[in-house]
Amino acid sequence: MQLIFVHGWSVTDIDTYGDLPQALANRSDEYDIALDIQHIYLGRYISFHDEVTLDDISRAMNKALEELPSNSNGIQPFSCITHSTGGPVVRHWIDRYFGAGGLDMCPLSHLVMLAPANHGSALAKLGKARVGRIKAWFNGVEPGQRVLDWLSLGSDGQWGLNKNYLDYDCTAHGLYPFVLTGQGIDRTFYDFLNSYLVEDGSDGVVRVAGASLNYQYVSLKQNISAPTPNRAASFLLESNGDLRGSRPVALGVYSGYSHSGDDMGIMRSAPADGHNQIVVDILNCLKVSDQASYDSRFNELKQFTEQQQQMVRQEDNKTIGRYCMLVFNVCDDQGEQIKENDFDLFLLAGNAYKPERLPRDFFVDRQMNSKSGRLVYYLDADKMKDVEDGKIGFRVVARPEKGFSYYHEAEFQSDGTSLEKVIQPNGTTYIDIVLHRFVDENVFRFDGPDNFKKLKPSGNPVGDEA
Numbered sequence: 001m002q003l004i005f006v007h008g009w010s011v012t013d014i015d016t017y018g019d020l021p022q023a024l025a026n027r028s029d030e031y032d033i034a035l036d037i038q039h040i041y042l043g044r045y046i047s048f049h050d051e052v053t054l055d056d057i058s059r060a061m062n063k064a065l066e067e068l069p070s071n072s073n074g075i076q077p078f079s080c081i082t083h084s085t086g087g088p089v090v091r092h093w094i095d096r097y098f099g100a101g102g103l104d105m106c107p108l109s110h111l112v113m114l115a116p117a118n119h120g121s122a123l124a125k126l127g128k129a130r131v132g133r134i135k136a137w138f139n140g141v142e143p144g145q146r147v148l149d150w151l152s153l154g155s156d157g158q159w160g161l162n163k164n165y166l167d168y169d170c171t172a173h174g175l176y177p178f179v180l181t182g183q184g185i186d187r188t189f190y191d192f193l194n195s196y197l198v199e200d201g202s203d204g205v206v207r208v209a210g211a212s213l214n215y216q217y218v219s220l221k222q223n224i225s226a227p228t229p230n231r232a233a234s235f236l237l238e239s240n241g242d243l244r245g246s247r248p249v250a251l252g253v254y255s256g257y258s259h260s261g262d263d264m265g266i267m268r269s270a271p272a273d274g275h276n277q278i279v280v281d282i283l284n285c286l287k288v289s290d291q292a293s294y295d296s297r298f299n300e301l302k303q304f305t306e307q308q309q310q311m312v313r314q315e316d317n318k319t320i321g322r323y324c325m326l327v328f329n330v331c332d333d334q335g336e337q338i339k340e341n342d343f344d345l346f347l348l349a350g351n352a353y354k355p356e357r358l359p360r361d362f363f364v365d366r367q368m369n370s371k372s373g374r375l376v377y378y379l380d381a382d383k384m385k386d387v388e389d390g391k392i393g394f395r396v397v398a399r400p401e402k403g404f405s406y407y408h409e410a411e412f413q414s415d416g417t418s419l420e421k422v423i424q425p426n427g428t429t430y431i432d433i434v435l436h437r438f439v440d441e442n443v444f445r446f447d448g449p450d451n452f453k454k455l456k457p458s459g460n461p462v463g464d465e466a
Helices: 020-031 054-066 086-097 100-105 122-126 145-151 156-165 277-286 291-309
Strands: 003-006 040-042 078-083 108-114 176-182 215-227 234-245 250-254 323-332 343-349 363-368 375-380 392-398 409-413 427-435
Touching (some): 003 086, 020 277, 054 086, 086 108, 108 277, 145 156, 156 215, 156 427, 176 277, 176 291, 234 427
Parallel strands (some): 003 040, 003 078, 078 108, 108 176, 215 427, 234 409, 323 427
Antiparallel strands (some): 215 234, 323 375, 343 392, 363 375, 392 409
């Protein structure tokens, strides 16, 4: 088996892989994997220059693959192990050169992603200067801005790549993806400047929900013929039929591993002799050869994850638990993105759909991506499963709320919709919201006053909106 390693972001030395390549080579015979140390290639890519994008890296990766000695007659079948940003890099390469319709031609057979930032990292919002000082991820190297932008929660890059992947049926085409990620915190990396390094549900850099490739996309449109019950000038958000989930991807979560570091790092802590949980699990992933063996591995990791997340932490006597992310994209029916500071979004619960009906301590974090205008909520999924009456909703208040062009409030209510269609433990839900843009009839008139400088809105919208 030809095996390729692809590192994370702002790495400057292949020492980042630690002893993991040697550990896999030393134990591969025990798992009947024909892995020769001569066929292990350690990838190197530049991510710490501002001008370099994820697309640039995937293009350069393709060229580097073509130039490997074993690929003189075309890129030969290979397996890949990634860490951190390396996961999105390889997924971007697949999407660029093969796409959902070309997976039969893809030479990649196994993709084992260690702590991948598939849905970004909360740390990316801190900015170049602060992020570059966080040794848990960057080891003192100032990161490149374009890759940092991609990694910021709710970025355009993540939205596009993950929406494309909803159409992927990898295992049907002999491509077997796995996500192995930690949910342990190495407190020696905590710099006391921010709480993300010790955030529940993460490995100190990447959230489990941000690593997992079990996610979903929901599209909602404001129906101006369906008023919200008991709320004046408010209309319901309804599904327009575009509700899709990704195909299941095997996920393993480890309570004792963090993002990086010699002691707890999911990659670097592996000893050269290979007697390590991660080494064993990677080798078992590389053994998968068909749908049946993938399904078996999927269930093994699922059961293991359930056990790990039910463990009780000694420091606070609480279970490790499960969390989720909601990524809201708000635009109008004319295609205009509603940006930061131009809308508010409130979560609701219970039969009355009120904020005060939400469970206590369910809310963990909120981030607004100032470039894309997307809002990301991070919630305790275990607390949310006990939401009052089993109903959840949200209300969007966009601005302007009156004038010549304006919006009315919009509200989603989960009546008849399974809670897990919105709240997915260990996963991310992308929610696309389309509001109706109202236009007052006085924006354009033939029968108005001669001097219309001080003309005010009539209160009557144009067309069939009246």
